[in-house]
Amino acid sequence: MQDTIRLTVNGSEHDVPAAPDTPLLYVLRNDLLLNGPKYGCGLGECGACTVLIDGVAARSCVIPVGHCTSHDIVTLEGLGTRAAPDVVQQAFIEEQAAQCGYCLNGMIMTARALLNRTPNPTETEVREALRYNLCRCGTHVEIVRAVMRAGQLQSGT
Template sequence: MPAIQFQLNGAAMAVDVDPDQILLDVLRSRLGVNSAHFGCGAGECGACYVMIDGRAMASCDMPMWSVAGKDVITVEGLGTVEQPHALQRAFVCEQAMQCGYCVSGILISAAALLKRNPSPTEAEVRAVLDCNLCRCGSHNRMVRAVLRAASEMATS
């Protein structure tokens, strides 16, 4: 069985796994990428979202064969501690996290939105984040953070 090749956060990967193994499992157990979390296991809560070719997608029900040749971005690929992405800075400034379990998926959803629409309206941000469940009740701060990041990105 040939290795599955894809890009992960800008680095070429070749992973020798069963093609039906789930991307989330490979990220966490084989590649040490822990930002995507297991939530519902059905692709409905958003805790496991990663960006695949610019779209936020659930990694908990995505077989590895489906990412062959694709570009996969996790929160680790958005920015670094030294140079955080505008979204990461805005989430800190707006205090838009509490427990943090859902935040990586929300950051990925927001990054995918800003990639295709750099100046979203509040309604557009809310519609995109509606696919991400947060039990802490931080959605209003998260929406403000996404709008803040969009504004910052537009001026830089």
């Protein structure tokens, strides 16, 4: 049975027709046409679908949309713009921390969540935060470097 569910996504309110147990990822991609979060494993294991819910990284493929009302959801599209990217996005560009790009949504959103709670993390903290985000292309070195750079950009060091 479908309900009308009100979500706050990237600072805007949206009423979407969805069953409360529909995965948030499906609503973001299919109803709101936000393609930052990717469908990877569908089990919350790979991180490609990561979004921020109230500033915390969350796997949108396993979160029922009915649990997301009254929460602030941010997708990759809500972090920054082409003209003014978030420091994490800027650092990923500067470090060329991408190859195929499929994992980038999860890496960037997880990095943003890390920097929300730890503004200038150590390399160990970065590696720990990203340990459950899968990248099959092998750009882990560049990704860690990008997150370290983002911390420096954010703190002005």
